Amino acid sequence: MEKYLYLFIDYVASVGLSVGMKVLYSAIILIVGLKLIGFFVKFITNSKGFQKIDSTVQSFIKSFTSIGLKVLLLIIVASTLGVELTSVMALLASAGLAVGLALQGALSNIAGGLIILIFKPFRVGDYIETQSLSGTVKEITVFYTILATPDNKRITLPNGSMTNASITNFSVEETRRVDLTFSAPYSVDIELVKNILLKLAENHPMVLKEPKPMSRLASHGDSALEYRLRVWCNNADYWTVLYDLTEGVKKEFDQQGIIIPYRQIDVHVLDKA
Secondary structure, three states, X not given: OHHHHHHHHHHHHHXXXXXXXXXXXXXXXXXXXXXXXXXXXXXXHHOHHHHOOOHHHHXXXXXXXXXXXXXXXXXXXXXXXXOOHHHHHHHHHHHHHHHHHHOHHHHHHHHHHXXXXXXXXXXXXXXXXXXXXXXXXXXXXXXXXXXXXXXOOEEEEEHHHHHOOOEEEOOOOOEEEEXXXXXXXXXXXXXXXXXXXXXXHHHOOOEOOOOOOEEEEEEEOOOOEEEEEEEEEEHHHHHHHHHHHHHHHHHHHHHHOOOOOOOOOOOOOOOXX
């Protein structure tokens, strides 16, 4: 009986040692592999050839490469533990199907990312508006597009929703039109107001000469006439031109004695006595 007990202990010890060594080797491979993947991805992204690639594609390739290498590393670790590759591949296929059904949104985000990279509705650095949100595109990853708002907030949008929504790109063209609306009393001469607006636009150094600035009477409001001023400028100068003209019109109206009217209602009281 004692003999069989020793044999059992020897068997357990040998199996335990074998399994322990496999676990140790697998842990070493996993740790070293993750370090090598990080080094490789960093080396690739810092290479001159990679820097020549469109910045929109860079972040996508970086995240996609990292995920692919980590999946390959997990397969190697499983093989080191003694799991047959055919079993691993079958397991991955089954898991992929299950995960694919459970994460249809994630897969649509990957497809959306590819669509963004291929058709390029926007690039990294563009200022866009979509789904009532706006900001500068900072990064396009496998699953998400990241925007930075003017007040330095970070917005993360799924790529799938981006490709299914309308996108306004404010940076794709070199020039942009500034539309401004101003009010003046009915008593003020129309030509005077139009000339004031045109003069301010023509004297602004950032307003383009072509297309020419336009100033017209736009509508008859309840309490005032509304004038529309339209000018063109370089995309980068849009906000400066908009604020400068808005401020300049107020100052010029004050100098000319033109009072911007408040909304008012005339009430007539009938005396039936």
